[in-house]
Amino acid sequence: MKKTVMINLCLLLTLLFSVYGFAGGLDLFEGLSGTLRIAGGTAHIKCEMLAGKRIMRRFPGITIIIGGGGSGVGIKQLCEGLIDIGNTGRAPTAAEIERCNLNVYKFAVDGIAVIVNPQRKIQNISTAQLVNVFSGKTTNWKELGGPDATINVYTRDSESGTRKVFWKKGLKRAPITRRANFVKSNAAMKTAVAGDPLGIGYISLGVADSSVKPLAIDGIYPSIENVKTGKYKIARGLYMNTRGKPGGLARAFIDYMLSPEGQELVKGCGFLPVK
Template sequence: MRTFLIISLFYGVLFSFDLEEFKKYKGVIRIAGGTAHIPIMKEIKKEIESINPDIKISIEGGGSGVGIKKVGEGLVDIGNSGRGATKEEIKRYNLVLFKWAVDGIGIVVNRDNNISNLTLSQIRDIFSGKIKNWKEIGGKDRRIVVYTRNRSSGTRKVFQKKILGKEDITKDALYVDSNGAMKRAVSVDKRAIGYISAGFIDKNIKAVAINGVLPTKENIKSKKYPYSRGLYSITKDRPKGLVKAFIDYLYTPHVQRDLIPKKGFIPVK
């Protein structure tokens, strides 16, 4: 039986890997899956296509489950996921997982909301629908509107496992299809609460501390904020050629030291 690999370390050869390497390739790379990955993927796409117009890279979202399924079925070359693939998925598709960054899952509200800290118990009661008005926890007299992601979302799966626990998300929750859509929804709805990739948190929304700890890069890196997850790019079998070059590029000093921190994530090296 074949085994899978989770690769999160630098190979010696990768230190010498440079963008110039892509000049010897041509072809198409199809990428789909986790939406937290998209800002990084778009930057890399721009860099590669600018140095070699014979390479075209397509990037789609859809969520981690979609990325895993599509790469497993051969519909894309790389499936992005904000969760590790299950043993069943790995065995079925012979997946190889490459972890290249660490991300946090943050609880976010509208900037107009005066709530800045919630306990884990309060968060669970809000998302399960037991707490229905912000005034119940010291906020303004407004109905709480819960925003969530669909079940294929890796962000949702990590939120469910690490924060929500055994509670179910209220049936009254409104659904959004990406981290970007979550940010937009929360930024315009003063009643809103949602969860999001920490890399997407900016001045347009407000991060809420959990038990007094905010989802900052420093707190995630030190594990003071424990609600984190890996960001993976996944291939079916070991990658070769252009796809391998793309995966290798994720571990270069430029991407690890510059691009990943710039986008709000923590590099693996």
């Protein structure tokens, strides 16, 4: 009898602590109000939205607006003072850091997967094949062991950090074919390839879901474990940047994303936490 009471007490304490621990992360926003504007990289959006919802639910005086546009847009709008935090899916360049006095905060590591429609039977693609497909030398699925049909290549615009990293690490800087279709965000990439049985594209691991099929490259599957061990090479940090030292809401938001609770959220989004 006494034992059960003890166990119950322990449970209660654990529960209390966990509740307290939970509140710990969000307590950063105590006493703050106003609007926090974020834009740029599109891989970040889902995860930051989840955090934003939690924060806004608890503190109705805080509004968090999250937009896309791509990493380049994030930096540009940040420099112009239009937003408080600029998302980038690549490290900002030295020139960008100097020009806008950037403070850079890496909060997650993300992989970039090559995706096809789930109707395709292909499981693996070699780097050479990948380069040929994206540079327009291979144009038929037959050459990859598929049906006799044109390959529809999807790519992102030059503002995209995902494109920059994929081009450098996945395509070894080989040019992307001019016939490629352009989509505006990671989410749009998912919709495009999910809807096109002959499509191929590349996407943030955190944004990919079962509507598209990631391909192994040279036998290595793009999973977060393989990114963690360094076996899967096409990976990049996800960054939040501020102009000068962040204050107020921006400071609290960055601290929250780097707190244990924020990092748990990052993990839940399919990224690798940094802490």
